[in-house]
Amino acid sequence: MTKLADLERDYQQLLKEHGLQPNVFKATEEEVRQAYANAVSTEIGSLRWGKINVDRILAIINNSTGYQFLVDYLSNKLERTIRRLYPSFDERVLARDFPTGSFNALAHPTPNGILLLLNTGLVRFMTEAAWAMAMSFPNPGEVRKDMYEGWWTSAQHKRQTAETMARLVLSYLLIEKPLCGKEYKPGQGGIWEMYTSYLAMAVFNFVLAHEFAHAIEGHLTSGSAILLSTPVGNLSLIAKNHKQELEADETAALILIVQWSEDAKANPAEKEVLAINSEFVVSGPILFFNLDSLITRVENELFGKKIPQSLTHPPAMERAAAVRKVFYPFGGDSILMMADGVTDWFSKIEKDVVDVVKKMTCP
Numbered sequence: 584m585t586k587l588a589d590l591e592r593d594y595q596q597l598l599k600e601h602g603l604q605p606n607v608f609k610a611t612e613e614e615v616r617q618a619y620a621n622a623v624s625t626e627i628g629s630l631r632w633g634k635i636n637v638d639r640i641l642a643i644i645n646n647s648t649g650y651q652f653l654v655d656y657l658s659n660k661l662e663r664t665i666r667r668l669y670p671s672f673d674e675r676v677l678a679r680d681f682p683t684g685s686f687n688a689l690a691h692p693t694p695n696g697i698l699l700l701l702n703t704g705l706v707r708f709m710t711e712a713a714w715a716m717a718m719s720f721p722n723p724g725e726v727r728k729d730m731y732e733g734w735w736t737s738a739q740h741k742r743q744t745a746e747t748m749a750r751l752v753l754s755y756l757l758i759e760k761p762l763c764g765k766e767y768k769p770g771q772g773g774i775w776e777m778y779t780s781y782l783a784m785a786v787f788n789f790v791l792a793h794e795f796a797h798a799i800e801g802h803l804t805s806g807s808a809i810l811l812s813t814p815v816g817n818l819s820l821i822a823k824n825h826k827q828e829l830e831a832d833e834t835a836a837l838i839l840i841v842q843w844s845e846d847a848k849a850n851p852a853e854k855e856v857l858a859i860n861s862e863f864v865v866s867g868p869i870l871f872f873n874l875d876s877l878i879t880r881v882e883n884e885l886f887g888k889k890i891p892q893s894l895t896h897p898p899a900m901e902r903a904a905a906v907r908k909v910f911y912p913f914g915g916d917s918i919l920m921m922a923d924g925v926t927d928w929f930s931k932i933e934k935d936v937v938d939v940v941k942k943m944t945c946p
Contacts, residue, residue, distance in 0.1 A: 589695035590677040597691070597698070601816050603682055654678050654701060657788050664842040665795055672799050678791060689811070689820050690794045692803050699794045700818075701787075708755055710783040712874055715747045716928055717779050732931050745935035749943060752874075752881050752936065781860075785867025792835035800834060802827045825897045829905050832868070836909035839864050862921035865910045868903070869922040873929040875899035880933065881940050 598604070658678035665672060675696030687705050691698040719734045719741075735741040797803055803821045810817040823831075843864050876899040896902075903926075910918055 586675045586695055587677060590675060590693065590698060593693040593695055594677065594679045594698055597681070597700075601683075601818075651680060653706065653784075653787070654680060654791075657784070657791055658699065661788070661792055661795060661838065661842065664838060664845060665799065668838065668841055669799055674798050676795065676798060688790045688794050689818075690797050690803055691818070691820060697798050697803065699791065701791070701794075705790065706783065706787055708751065709786040709870070709874075710779060711751050712748070713779045713782040713786075713870065715744055715751065716782075716870075716925070718747075719744055719928065720778075734928060734931065741932070741935060742939075745932055745939050748877075748932060748936045749881075749939035752878055753940065753943065755878065756882065756885070781863045782866060782870060785863045786871045787867075788864075789835055789839065789868040789871060792838045793831050796831040796834035796838065797823065797827070800827070800830055802831065823895050825895070828896050829902065832902050832906050833909050836868065836906040839867075840910065840913050861914060861918055865906075865914075865918055866922040866925050868906050869925050872899040872903035872906075873926060877929060877933055877936060880937060884937050884940055 655678075658676075662676065676699060677696065678699040678701060681700035681702060682704060683702060688699065688701045691700050731737050731741060735744065802823050806821040806823055806827075808819050809822045811820055843861055846860070879899065907919065907922070910922075
């Protein structure tokens with residue numbers, strides 16, 4: 584039996600111990616086809632997605648468990664880059680869905696290697712957040728300077744966006760289904776479908792790369808074992824500190840840049856698409872950290888006092904600044920343009936989201 588098969592057995596045993604089943608991919612065939620049609624409706628989307636057979640996408644989804652098709656695609660591609668970049672890294676790694684909202688992802692060592700456990704509810708959360716952002720963007724041809732605070736058509740439009748984000752953040756904190764309102768479904772992103780999908784996947788790719796980085800940097804053998812309390816029981820993991828988390832962020836950012844560079848070399852004719860892709864690579868972690876910062880502020884408001892700083896993870900915007908420093912030499916201000924837009928958007932919506940949260944929760 585191969586070690587990967589042993590790791591798969593460890594994963595199945597872990598699910599059984601906690602009474603879990605992988606998340607279910609809920610999109611219908613019609614929704615997937617509509618999402619594809621929207622994605623190829625723009626020039627860039629047509630260049631990037633036009634070569635993909637939508638029937639093949641559906642076949643992959645239908646033959647996978649939950650979101651595992653997505654986890655496999657991203658983790659396998661990352662691992663190929665990592666094995667080339669770090670030839671001495673010889674750990675067996677298997678990325679799998681661990682559907683509890685208590686964490687986004689963690690590396691779980693076993694006697695047979697390392698399980699990268701991912702809460703694939705993160706896919707939905709990040710997709711809905713990206714969708715909320717996309718709904719703020721002006722349509723092609725509209726002038727941003729004429730928009731309300733540079734993003735919205737009116738103060739009411741901004742308020743509606745804040746309400747969407749407030750429901751999303753509260754749902755995440757409460758580990759429940761959305762409190763109310765419509766849930767994003769593939770196909771409803773319109774002309775911004777590609778943006779919504781790319782940005783959410785960029786977040787997920789960074790989260791995966793970050794957990795790989797902990798293994799690469801030896802963080803999983805240098806710390807002490809602790810128990811993480813989750814709604815489905817305790818889960819063992821290796822304690823890490825601020826320095827190690829920042830190191831994992833920086834290593835993950837480097838891995839993503841190298842991965843993008845490999846794509847560029849393999850597809851030299853797609854310069855325009857690759858230029859856009861580089862901005863998504865950078866914007867993914869920046870969206871993740873801005874959302875983390877917003878969630879922390881909402882938690883502070885809900886509990887009425889500042890939550891003690893995490894002993895393991897540095898403040899979100901300190902982490903954002905660290906990965907910006909890694910990305911900047913590879914493209915200067917231009918590679919950070921979209922990421923800076925993400926940060927600007929959050930800076931203008933954060934107070935409104937907090938105000939909505941106060942009205943949505945009991946005193």
